Amino acid sequence: MAMTGVLRPGHAQLRVLDLEVSRKFYRDVIGLVETGTDKQGRVYFKCWDERDHHSVVLREADTAGIDFVGYKVLDRATLDQLERDVRAYGLETERVPAGDLLETGERVRFQLPTGHLFELYADKKHVGNGLGQVNPAPWGPDSERGMAPTRLDHCLLYGTNIAANKKLFTEVLGFYLVERILGPKEAGEPEVAIFLACSHKTHDIAFVEYPEPGKLHHLSFRMPTWERVLRAGDIMGMNNVPIDIGPTRHGTTRGETIYAWDPSGNRFETFCGGYDPYPDVEPITWTHDGFGHGLDYPNGKLHESFLTIVT
Amino acid sequence: MAMTGVLRPGHAQLRVLDLEVSRKFYRDVIGLVETGTDKQGRVYFKCWDERDHHSVVLREADTAGIDFVGYKVLDRATLDQLERDVRAYGLETERVPAGDLLETGERVRFQLPTGHLFELYADKKHVGNGLGQVNPAPWGPDSERGMAPTRLDHCLLYGTNIAANKKLFTEVLGFYLVERILGPKEAGEPEVAIFLACSHKTHDIAFVEYPEPGKLHHLSFRMPTWERVLRAGDIMGMNNVPIDIGPTRHGTTRGETIYAWDPSGNRFETFCGGYDPYPDVEPITWTHDGFGHGLDYPNGKLHESFLTIVT
Amino acid sequence: MAMTGVLRPGHAQLRVLDLEVSRKFYRDVIGLVETGTDKQGRVYFKCWDERDHHSVVLREADTAGIDFVGYKVLDRATLDQLERDVRAYGLETERVPAGDLLETGERVRFQLPTGHLFELYADKKHVGNGLGQVNPAPWGPDSERGMAPTRLDHCLLYGTNIAANKKLFTEVLGFYLVERILGPKEAGEPEVAIFLACSHKTHDIAFVEYPEPGKLHHLSFRMPTWERVLRAGDIMGMNNVPIDIGPTRHGTTRGETIYAWDPSGNRFETFCGGYDPYPDVEPITWTHDGFGHGLDYPNGKLHESFLTIVT
Amino acid sequence: MAMTGVLRPGHAQLRVLDLEVSRKFYRDVIGLVETGTDKQGRVYFKCWDERDHHSVVLREADTAGIDFVGYKVLDRATLDQLERDVRAYGLETERVPAGDLLETGERVRFQLPTGHLFELYADKKHVGNGLGQVNPAPWGPDSERGMAPTRLDHCLLYGTNIAANKKLFTEVLGFYLVERILGPKEAGEPEVAIFLACSHKTHDIAFVEYPEPGKLHHLSFRMPTWERVLRAGDIMGMNNVPIDIGPTRHGTTRGETIYAWDPSGNRFETFCGGYDPYPDVEPITWTHDGFGHGLDYPNGKLHESFLTIVT
Missing domain, CATH: 3.10.180.10 (2,3-Dihydroxybiphenyl 1,2-Dioxygenase, domain 1)
Known part of the structure; x- marks a missing residue:
């Protein structure tokens, strides 16, 4: 294989x-x-x-x-x-x-x-997936019930010592670094976020440096199109689901996104797009000053809630 | 005619x-x-x-x-x-x-x-439009230069006494009311915003009640698709254009939108979608409490800057 | 008004x-x-x-x-x-x-x-439309049941003497000519098809010259997006609905389309896009040689069935 | 890795x-x-x-x-x-x-x-890719010049003895079977087409059984969205590029597509969508009778040119 x-x-x-x-x-x-x-x-x-x-x-x-x-x-x-x-x-x-x-x-x-x-x-x-293995239709009723993501895409976890995670994932678990975000220049530009793939997605898992261990930033669900991301946003509106950010485009990973919270306060993402990296790719770096566009490309601004609220 | x-x-x-x-x-x-x-x-x-x-x-x-x-x-x-x-x-x-x-x-x-x-x-x-009147192509180079809106869609003006404007536009100028936003219940739910059409668009002009006369809230440019609204947002990001709201969907008029400011501080909108009202339509009303979704359907929240910054 | x-x-x-x-x-x-x-x-x-x-x-x-x-x-x-x-x-x-x-x-x-x-x-x-007149959601269950067109957009009728129809619609009924298709040069380039609007759509009604009177070419239903046109095509596939043409883009009217037949053989269209003409517009002309692109812009070819099958 | x-x-x-x-x-x-x-x-x-x-x-x-x-x-x-x-x-x-x-x-x-x-x-x-490795924009001028595919996605080759290719690709080269098309029942339903992946795409290479060896059916270029597939179709129309099939959706691989020919008669595809298989997936089978929908899901019909023209 x-x-x-x-x-x-x-x-x-x-x-x-x-x-x-x-x-x-x-x-x-x-x-x-x-x-x-x-x-x-x-x-x-x-x-x-x-x-x-x-x-x-x-x-x-x-x-x-x-x-x-x-x-x-x-x-x-x-x-x-x-x-x-x-x-x-x-x-x-x-x-x-x-x-x-x-x-x-x-x-x-x-x-x-x-x-x-x-x-x-x-x-x-x-x-x-409910469509059968012989002459399947391209989609069915379940693909239009609620936001209807196609799959669990990745998770973003906040915790201590992401440098050690990076070593473990790249040296032992076979992942590679796709993108990374640096801290401020005055702090020596440490890696404060890393996006790792075991496939040719922009991330299968990502980590952000954080003072507390074991935290969840978000679980990300895959949407097929930007139009379906808006539809997910409409459903959030219909159900008064609190939104953190979006709809918008990430600079980081180039994906389109909405972040929102489930009734318990766990953040989730409806995500589509991105590009196709491979293990031979040269990673992309977002500087501290550039990460406003990394997070929200059109707006180019950091969202405090995104950086600080975890469960 | x-x-x-x-x-x-x-x-x-x-x-x-x-x-x-x-x-x-x-x-x-x-x-x-x-x-x-x-x-x-x-x-x-x-x-x-x-x-x-x-x-x-x-x-x-x-x-x-x-x-x-x-x-x-x-x-x-x-x-x-x-x-x-x-x-x-x-x-x-x-x-x-x-x-x-x-x-x-x-x-x-x-x-x-x-x-x-x-x-x-x-x-x-x-x-x-540069495509000629005989066997025209559906689009050409100008339709992909910059955000490339297709047309001036409408304007939203802030000023005093919109009730008098409504009377003038509907009784003399041949417009009809498509949607309206009400003020708080404790103020008796006055009309604080009116969306008027002379065509079968959701608005050809709109007015918001405001203490100062003659103000511009925004000029709106028509985009052909939600994908092109995102592309406009990307171009805003590339050029560090300050965004007020979006990309998102309006509840009011159902359109998709980004609001941003030109270098002088004049707000403009890249807008698509909406629906097709006609003069025989029954107007839609947004209550004061419901207007969070009217402005930003997914987020369901009022944006202070949208309500207060005009030129 | x-x-x-x-x-x-x-x-x-x-x-x-x-x-x-x-x-x-x-x-x-x-x-x-x-x-x-x-x-x-x-x-x-x-x-x-x-x-x-x-x-x-x-x-x-x-x-x-x-x-x-x-x-x-x-x-x-x-x-x-x-x-x-x-x-x-x-x-x-x-x-x-x-x-x-x-x-x-x-x-x-x-x-x-x-x-x-x-x-x-x-x-x-x-x-x-089922969404109510106060704080309506942008869409609801009926907008995703079947192909779910938003409205009856126009009809295209085949019959004798469309020149007389043109005169009636433009001189008496208040319509204006938006686009037209000419016959072959050797026949003197007569108008063989006319697209007429009473609004600012590319057509509210259209006629094609045909030896038999009173024929239906198609009834056209409005779709909100090209993605929804594909979804309509998927539903046609799921239900073995016979398709005449599409999905594709028209050069004529610039719209996106699929033509298919109902179980009785009445043709219908799922249509979106187009542009916004007004009564002061200069009509667009499609020559006989250019109409391949007028009908099916990418393919640039005439479809025999489209030209000859009516009910 | x-x-x-x-x-x-x-x-x-x-x-x-x-x-x-x-x-x-x-x-x-x-x-x-x-x-x-x-x-x-x-x-x-x-x-x-x-x-x-x-x-x-x-x-x-x-x-x-x-x-x-x-x-x-x-x-x-x-x-x-x-x-x-x-x-x-x-x-x-x-x-x-x-x-x-x-x-x-x-x-x-x-x-x-x-x-x-x-x-x-x-x-x-x-x-x-011209965007740089630090704080890259999501796209640039080259992504809107011509059809502007993002990458070479796969190729489909026609030749003799695809069963031997399947063995080689799955047993030696590390590919796995994602989808397959069967011949007629009366012929014992042999595999007449196989779609193989070395990644989590629906195909990195595909083969169709054909009496002559070494033939090219098409080279496939990746498009980011269905809207961009239509735009590619528009460009084909503008340049009188002969189209074989499309725009439409494949049932097989679920992708959206146009097939057209370059000036030498080599077929190429502008392709987007699909799904994400992995090596542990159970392959999908298209029967001979069902392959009309496999090739062109909305139309559900076989296109003779697609089956017979190769270079």
């Missing part, structure tokens, strides 16, 4: 304050497809064009935030090898047994230097 | 602080087509898909703002009749001689109750 | 071969809103964003085709005046009583030189 | 009948960026958003067609390993020396079972 190792973001488990309110929001407003509830009461969702059993898991809790993110790897041999590599690198790993998440095989879990729980897994049940 | 009387916005004369800076901005950034300079030094522009000689005139002055707006009427008989009607209504009118504006016939000018100078005219030279 | 006389296409009555099949097609595939059935068994529909009771009426018959088209005029005084004008012009008129069509006032009916029954009317019940 | 082995289509060398006519066509009409001419007189182009020196090479010849295609691999070690793997698989390979193509390192070349010359290479000069 030319695509080996870590393939893509596979799931994220979010903490939500009221499960029923959140279930309705993710199902009816964001428009995910509900695929199950487990014994612990966690509710499972997938985006309509994803073929695996789930990508978003909601767990009721007293505080919002993210429990863990999981990335799908090519196969079990890859899982075993990556586990060995991560251990050899010096991190402890844990095996979460198959079935802990519905329809999901064993997961290898470890804590990132930024404090986040990160998982790798090789097996999750294929349930299809 | 089924379209009679006042046809459309035909021109607006803007005051700009530095003519050369503004000329470059309207020509290269907004992407209008420069069509002439007169003896007074005023610079003339048209949008690429307009067929008359000009729609925007820049005049250098010490303060920004709008000198006058002019609307094209069907023919000279209409012009004479409307002049008589306006006088009969009790307003004084003045004839500005043909040639005062380049390639433009006599204009009938009068002052609106809101303090704005308003003009009607029947003649302006057809110069075409 | 600046918009006076004839305002817009208001309704068309189509003959369909199987009423139930057609009802399902217009409701579920095209996505119109069903608004009633009358004693004769005719079924009534409106497009979601139309505010009047209906725009499409289906009547079961042995042959497909169009019974009549009706255009809304400003008010009853206009209706009376236009009736007098048409009679003075030398055509007989008939009054169809109020209530013959559901929720519709008296209609003035006459036969066009091309053999089509044409109606004018001033009254039809406002039923709204 | 998670992306290893073969990364992406890197170049294709086309035979053209008149070099100057073709140079103008690829530069001004398709809108590629010309990057050089070598001693043999070959002309080099890249798409604006590609960062390597070239992706299309034109060679003047007496017959149209494709000389070879080259795919970029991760690095030199990968190149050496893949060379060994291909030899071990039983194919002869040849090393084309560095510098044979401008700014390109050594290429490993071998003949596919379908008769095409296929190359792998690890080194080509990075020249950037």
Whole structure:
């Protein structure tokens, strides 16, 4: 395989304050497809064009935030090898047994230097996208129910010591750096944000340096077009979903975006566009002064809430 | 003719602080087509898909703002009749001689109750849109130079006593009310903004109640698609054009929009979409509480700058 | 009023071969809103964003085709005046009583030189677009059910002696010529097609010269965007709706289009775009040799079926 | 690296009948960026958003067609390993020396079972996309010159014995099957077309079974949006570029498309959309009866020219 190792973001488990309110929001407003509830009461969702059993898991809790993110790897041999590599690198790993998440095989879990729980897994049940495998229509009813993102695109996590994450992801996990944002000149222009890909997307995961570990900035959902981003914005308006930024274009990654908050205060993004980097690409750098355009290209301004509010 | 009387916005004369800076901005950034300079030094522009000689005139002055707006009427008989009607209504009118504006016939000018100078005219030279009248291509180079709006769509003016304007426009000038915004309940829900059409657009002109007379809120330029609105936003970013709001969708008029400022501080809009009202339509009302969504449908919030900054 | 006389296409009555099949097609595939059935068994529909009771009426018959088209005029005084004008012009008129069509006032009916029954009317019940008149959302469920056109845009009729229609529409009914297509040079370049507007659309009605009178080429439905035209095409594919041409762009009118056939063989169009002509516009001419691009701008070719199949 | 082995289509060398006519066509009409001419007189182009020196090479010849295609691999070690793997698989390979193509390192070349010359290479000069690596704008002048595709997306080749190609690509070169088209039932439903990816695109290369070896069906260029596909179609119309199919949507790969011919008769595609498969995806199958929708989803019909004309 030319695509080996870590393939893509596979799931994220979010903490939500009221499960029923959140279930309705993710199902009816964001428009995910509900695929199950487990014994612990966690509710499972997938985006309509994803073929695996789930990508978003909601767990009721007293505080919002993210429990863990999981990335799908090519196969079990890859899982075993990556586990060995991560251990050899010096991190402890844990095996979460198959079935802990519905329809999901064993997961290898470890804590990132930024404090986040990160998982790798090789097996999750294929349930299809509802269009079938023979002469499929290009879309169906689920692709117009709510905002109806096509897939979980990436997550952006805030935490301590992203330099250590960068080393781990690029040296052990097979990711490469696509873009980065620098801090102020007077601080020596440290990397304050890094966008990493294991594929040819502009990011499969991104990290921002932050004084507290383990924080969620946002989960990003893929939209097919800029017109569908506006439609998502309309649905936010119809449902009084609080918006952080957008609709607008990012300079960073070139994507089109809206950031908004779920009922628990977890930020999510409806994202489309971007470009196609490959591992041989020279990374793009955003300077501290230039990042206003990096965040919001037309407006060219920093949004305080974007930089400071996390769960 | 089924379209009679006042046809459309035909021109607006803007005051700009530095003519050369503004000329470059309207020509290269907004992407209008420069069509002439007169003896007074005023610079003339048209949008690429307009067929008359000009729609925007820049005049250098010490303060920004709008000198006058002019609307094209069907023919000279209409012009004479409307002049008589306006006088009969009790307003004084003045004839500005043909040639005062380049390639433009006599204009009938009068002052609106809101303090704005308003003009009607029947003649302006057809110069075409550059595509010819025989087997034309759907677009050409001018339609991709700068933001490249297709036409001057409408203007929004702030001034005193919009109720009197409404009466004049609907009873004398042949406009009809398409949408309106109400003030707070505790103030008795007065009409604080009115959107008036002489065509089947959502507005050919709009007024907002304001303590000072004769103010410009914005001149609006028509964009063909939401994708072209984003492209306009990208060009704003490339040129550090300060944006007030957008890209986003209006609830009011349903259009898609960005508001930004020219180098003199005159606000302009890149606008597309909307719907097709007709004179038999029942007007839409936005309540004071609902106008957050009227202004910015996804965000549902009032923008202080939009409500208070005028030239 | 600046918009006076004839305002817009208001309704068309189509003959369909199987009423139930057609009802399902217009409701579920095209996505119109069903608004009633009358004693004769005719079924009534409106497009979601139309505010009047209906725009499409289906009547079961042995042959497909169009019974009549009706255009809304400003008010009853206009209706009376236009009736007098048409009679003075030398055509007989008939009054169809109020209530013959559901929720519709008296209609003035006459036969066009091309053999089509044409109606004018001033009254039809406002039923709204389902979004309400106070703080409306920009769209709702009906705008995504089936192809979901926003309104009946125009019709194209084939018949004898379009020159006489042109005279009637421009001299009596207040329309103006926007574009025209010429026949071959060797035939002296007669006008073989004319596009007429009573508004500032590229056409409210169009005629093509044809040896048989009273034929329907197509009824055109307005789509908001090119992306929605593709979505309409997808729905045609999902439902095996036979397509004549498209998706593509017209050179003539500059609009984007798909032509397809309903289950009875009546052609319809899903149309968007175009430009904004006004009565003072100089008409555009398509030569016989240039009309390949007029019909299908990218392909630049004539489609035999388009030129010859009518109902 | 998670992306290893073969990364992406890197170049294709086309035979053209008149070099100057073709140079103008690829530069001004398709809108590629010309990057050089070598001693043999070959002309080099890249798409604006590609960062390597070239992706299309034109060679003047007496017959149209494709000389070879080259795919970029991760690095030199990968190149050496893949060379060994291909030899071990039983194919002869040849090393084309560095510098044979401008700014390109050594290429490993071998003949596919379908008769095409296929190359792998690890080194080509990075020249950037013209936007810079620090605070880049999202696009620039080259992205609106001509059709302006963003990159070479894939190629579709016709030849003998695609089953052997499938084996080679999936067992040796690290590709996986994304979609496939079957022949008629009476012929036992053989695979007559296969769509293969080395990434998470719907195809990096595709093959169709054909009685003659080494044929080119089309080279595909990536467009960012459906609106830009229409714009490409408009440019085809303006330049009388003969179109084979489109604009339309493919059922197969779900992409949006126009197929047209360059002045030598080489077919090319302007393509956007699609979805994101991964190596763990279950392939989609199009039956012989269903392939009308696979080729042209709205129309649901086979186009004879598409199936039979190759160079």
